[in-house]
Amino acid sequence: DAKTTQPTSMDCAEGRAANLPCNHSTISGNEYVYWYRQIHSQGPQYIIHGLKNNETNEMASLIITEDRKSSTLILPHATLRDTAVYYCIVSSLSGGYQKVTFGTGTKLQVIP
């Protein structure tokens, strides 16, 4: 199974950029990298996804290395409301079935 590895937790000062890394060294050529976040007691919320190129939307930027073995989610100006668990996800093919596997995520704490 394709797996993702993320730091367990990170702190970021309010107003600064939060850079969340993710390793996915077993990713295959047609697998996308997705990022979701989960704020306590809510369902996960989609942030961004990408295949090869860097992507940007109103919430964040996604930087994917050329070999696609790792990526970084960037929240340009973190606010207190960005405190959440951030999940980096890739799909995988196992036993003939495709599945989406969430890792353990990074708990981001934005500090005032």
Next chain:
Amino acid sequence: KAGVTQTPRYLIKTRGQQVTLSCSPISGHRSVSWYQQTPGQGLQFLFEYFSETQRNKGNFPGRFSGRQFSNSRSEMNVSTLELGDSALYLCASSLKGSLYNEQFFGPGTRLTVL
């Protein structure tokens, strides 16, 4: 546009019983995926339904099953409940499918097995 709704929000069952959870996707979404979230295992993919057909499945025993109706609403059933089935069960809908499209998650159903 209304979001994904799940019922019930909380459920308490005893070992050996069975349970059915319901999910109503966002209007127009044809894909519904189910996930189990526990403190120890995190978020794990159960299965995905698209246009009433199971399209993808995760690594869960056959006690976990689901179905999707013609209006895209989905139900998940767990038979012969075990203590380890206590978890938050999340449903997510997307327009075309979970693997290559943004998913919208519901608030979840908190199942406690005693």
